[in-house]
Amino acid sequence: MIQVEHAAVREGEVTLLAETSLRAEAGDAVIVRGANGAGKSTLLRLIAGMREPSRGTVSVGGRAPASPDPRFRRSLAAMIGLPPMAPDLTVRDHMLLVAATWAESGPEAERIAQEVLAELGLEALATRFPHELSSGQTQLFGLALVLARPFDALVLDEPEQRLDADRIVTVIAAVRRRQALGATVVIATHSDAIEAGLDGHTVWLREAA
Numbered sequence: 001m002i003q004v005e006h007a008a009v010r011e012g013e014v015t016l017l018a019e020t021s022l023r024a025e026a027g028d029a030v031i032v033r034g035a036n037g038a039g040k041s042t043l044l045r046l047i048a049g050m051r052e053p054s055r056g057t058v059s060v061g062g063r064a065p066a067s068p069d070p071r072f073r074r075s076l077a078a079m080i081g082l083p084p085m086a087p088d089l090t091v092r093d094h095m096l097l098v099a100a101t102w103a104e105s106g107p108e109a110e111r112i113a114q115e116v117l118a119e120l121g122l123e124a125l126a127t128r129f130p131h132e133l134s135s136g137q138t139q140l141f142g143l144a145l146v147l148a149r150p151f152d153a154l155v156l157d158e159p160e161q162r163l164d165a166d167r168i169v170t171v172i173a174a175v176r177r178r179q180a181l182g183a184t185v186v187i188a189t190h191s192d193a194i195e196a197g198l199d200g201h202t203v204w205l206r207e208a209a
Contacts, residue, residue: 001026001153001184002047007056009042017042019056022186022203026152029175029185029200038205040188041080044157047186048078060153074102077151079159082142085130091117091141092126098148116144119174121167135162140170147174153184160191172197 002024009017017039024030032040045051046058049065049072058065061075085094095113103109117123120140125133133141139162146154154175160168172194179185179199189195195202 001028001061002030002186003057003059004043004047005057007043007046007053007058009039009046009051010054015039017046017053018206020203020205021056024184024186026182026184027179029179029187029198031195031198031200031202032186032188032205033190033195033202034205035207038207040205041157043205044078044080044155044186044188047153048076048080048155050080075151076153076155077146077149078155078157079142079146080155080157082138083145085138085141087129087131090127090129091122091133094130094141094145095126095148098145102149112148116148119147119177120144120170136164136167139163140167143171143174147178151178151183153186154178156185156187158189158191159187160189160194165193168193169197 004020004022006019006021008019020043022030032043034040046053047060047065049067066072092113095117096109099109099112103112117126120143122140122144125137143159159171168191175185175198
């Protein structure tokens with residue numbers, strides 16, 4: 001499903017990602033670890049089609065990642081930083097907007113929105129606006145927006161940010177459910193708990209020279 005072959009990223013004389021390879025099939029989880037500046041986010045952006053490698057190749061579902069390609073957009077969901085949030089829409093409004101974009105009907109979108117909010121413990125916050133959420137609640141809300149749509153591959157960049165231990169357990173459980181349904185997961189993290197909690201293998205990135 002996801003294959004990275006000897007991919008590297010340079011900007012001028014600066015190496016943002018040293019040569020890296022990984023492979024993940026349906027249902028696999030790859031945990032990407034490394035020091036700050038080792039290129040974890042850069043690697044995820046390559047997989048998400050947000051930038052191209054300076055050398056090497058990246059493929060998702062047998063094709064090079066390409067954000068304008070509707071097949072690619074349908075196949076991969078990514079949280080690399082928080083998703084955009086409108087200040088005048090409630091949590092529920094946001095969830096329905098995302099779910100309705102992909103769902104076959106309004107009732108189906110409503111069901112998905114409610115289920116994901118409940119799964120992440122956010123149902124009591126449905127009528128709040130983004131600015132009324134704590135930093136940890138905002139982080140979980142961002143993840144909820146990603147999980148409210150279909151995907152074959154899930155890419156997450158440090159989803160544990162601003163979360164306490166109990167909420168990290170919630171995130172692990174949500175990711176494992178998608179993995180059990182066949183999603184390919186690539187997750188960059190500094191969390192030992194996330195690494196231990198997922199059924200996958202770890203790729204350590206060496207710090208760019």
